[in-house]
Amino acid sequence: MIAKVVHGWRAGGLLAYLFGPGVSDEHVRPRVVASWDGRDSAWQPEQRGPGEHDLELGPLIRAMQAPAVAAGLPLRAPSDGGRGYVWHCSVRLADTDRVLPDEQWADIARELLHDAGIAERDDPGGPRWVAVRHADDHIHIAAVLVRQDSSKRFWPRNDYPKLRASAQRIEARLGLTVTPSAEGAASKRPTRGELAKSDRESRRPARDVLRGAARRAALRASSVEEFEKALQKEGLLVEIRRAPSGDAIGYKVAVPPDLLASGEPVFYSGSKLAPDLSLPRLQQRWAETGGQDQRRIRFSTAASQVNRAAEEVESGHVAPEGAADGLADMLTSLSAVTDPSERFRYAAAADRVRGTRPQGKAVHGGADLKVVARRLLLARRLAIAADNGGEELTLALARLALAIAERTRSRPWARAAYTAAAQLVAGAGPGSSAVVGGVGQSEPERTPHVQP
Numbered sequence: 517m518i519a520k521v522v523h524g525w526r527a528g529g530l531l532a533y534l535f536g537p538g539v540s541d542e543h544v545r546p547r548v549v550a551s552w553d554g555r556d557s558a559w560q561p562e563q564r565g566p567g568e569h570d571l572e573l574g575p576l577i578r579a580m581q582a583p584a585v586a587a588g589l590p591l592r593a594p595s596d597g598g599r600g601y602v603w604h605c606s607v608r609l610a611d612t613d614r615v616l617p618d619e620q621w622a623d624i625a626r627e628l629l630h631d632a633g634i635a636e637r638d639d640p641g642g643p644r645w646v647a648v649r650h651a652d653d654h655i656h657i658a659a660v661l662v663r664q665d666s667s668k669r670f671w672p673r674n675d676y677p678k679l680r681a682s683a684q685r686i687e688a689r690l691g692l693t694v695t696p697s698a699e700g701a702a703s704k705r706p707t708r709g710e711l712a713k714s715d716r717e718s719r720r721p722a723r724d725v726l727r728g729a730a731r732r733a734a735l736r737a738s739s740v741e742e743f744e745k746a747l748q749k750e751g752l753l754v755e756i757r758r759a760p761s762g763d764a765i766g767y768k769v770a771v772p773p774d775l776l777a778s779g780e781p782v783f784y785s786g787s788k789l790a791p792d793l794s795l796p797r798l799q800q801r802w803a804e805t806g807g808q809d810q811r812r813i814r815f816s817t818a819a820s821q822v823n824r825a826a827e828e829v830e831s832g833h834v835a836p837e838g839a840a841d842g843l844a845d846m847l848t849s850l851s852a853v854t855d856p857s858e859r860f861r862y863a864a865a866a867d868r869v870r871g872t873r874p875q876g877k878a879v880h881g882g883a884d885l886k887v888v889a890r891r892l893l894l895a896r897r898l899a900i901a902a903d904n905g906g907e908e909l910t911l912a913l914a915r916l917a918l919a920i921a922e923r924t925r926s927r928p929w930a931r932a933a934y935t936a937a938a939q940l941v942a943g944a945g946p947g948s949s950a951v952v953g954g955v956g957q958s959e960p961e962r963t964p965h966v967q968p
Contacts, residue, residue: 583643
């Protein structure tokens with residue numbers, strides 16, 4: 517869950533954008549899901565024409581602006597500029613997260629506003645705000661930072677870090693993809709401009725597409741040359757940067773349809789996709805796994821190796837960060853080769869587990885699992901089922917995620933690993949009860965809600 521905040525002066529202009537068609541008609545069925553007074557849908561603008569964006573915004577705009585007007589504040593940016601009192605927060609889920617109902621988004625909006633110190637619960641004199649939804653994966657919260665009871669403008673203190681902490685709690689509780697804080701090895705998320713561009717062109721953000729392709733290519737390769745060929749097979753543009761000696765020192769990739777205004781492709785270096793996708797980190801991976809057994813592997817055999825890895829983490833013989841690297845690779849492989857109906861669980865769990873690595877630090881360990889992950893990728897497509905060892909492997913992976921959660925010292929990453937374990941066992945067979953129980957016993961104050 518990503519929460520981004522900008523400040524402005526024109527509440528009316530912001531609301532007109534949120535309820536309008538967007539840059540390229542990407543806004544669908546815009547609606548109020550929550551409001552400052554609890555009336556919520558009562559503030560939904562009335563239809564005044566045949567189109568879904570033909571709405572009468574006047575009453576809502578006047579109501580939102582009323583405290584600012586009473587305070588004598590300008591409704592447009594003054595000539596001297598400065599920080600505007602209109603607080604705009606966009607809250608977006610990861611591509612792999614499930615679609616949440618409006619009621620859940622309303623609760624999320626209220627929780628974020630309360631935790632950030634914008635609009636606390638049981639404070640009827642606080643600011644006026646609305647949460648607007650016009651897409652499956654995100655909402656916008658618009659707030660006027662003027663108290664209703666005193667007409668005084670106010671500035672929340674440390675609202676950005678408070679929002680981040682609140683979002684992490686919501687992610688853990690609802691089983692959403694964890695977006696690590698700055699101290700973690702977070703993948704680089706798409707920028708606001710990249711998201712807007714992908715919305716206009718009705719495609720996934722290029723950075724997300726490239727990151728997934730680079731991870732799969734890295735698993736299939738054992739050298740820079742093999743990595744380059746694997747990326748090209750994914751349909752990507754690749755450029756290898758070399759030193760005068762001829763040694764590869766970096767690379768960059770692009771999605772052909774993603775172009776600059778000049779018509780040139782938009783390239784991203786590996787480190788701009790994720791820290792572990794930089795060329796030095798990939799070369800370390802290949803050095804650990806190169807020359808190893810490249811035959812296909814049965815699920816049951818892979819499960820045995822994962823269970824051994826879990827035992828090593830549980831006993832303290834292997835660092836949880838190293839095991840997390842191997843576990844994430846295993847999950848990435850499964851998301852690539854399993855039946856489409858099963859891929860969500862593995863892709864989502866892989867995203868969560870990757871947050872357990874320290875940023876900028878090469879983590880050793882997990883090489884055996886990386887080899888297993890590569891061998892799994894040799895299969896074209898496999899169905900996760902009890903009769904071929906699929907459920908056994910899934911539960912072994914959940915056990916390893918649980919072991920990582922129990923051994924790591926970082927609370928946010930522990931929550932991420934617990935959530936990954938719950939995600940893996942969701943929908944599994946009767947044998948999953950022991951793993952689910954383990955999650956509950958180790959984290960009694962939090963019961964993950966996960967939907968496959």
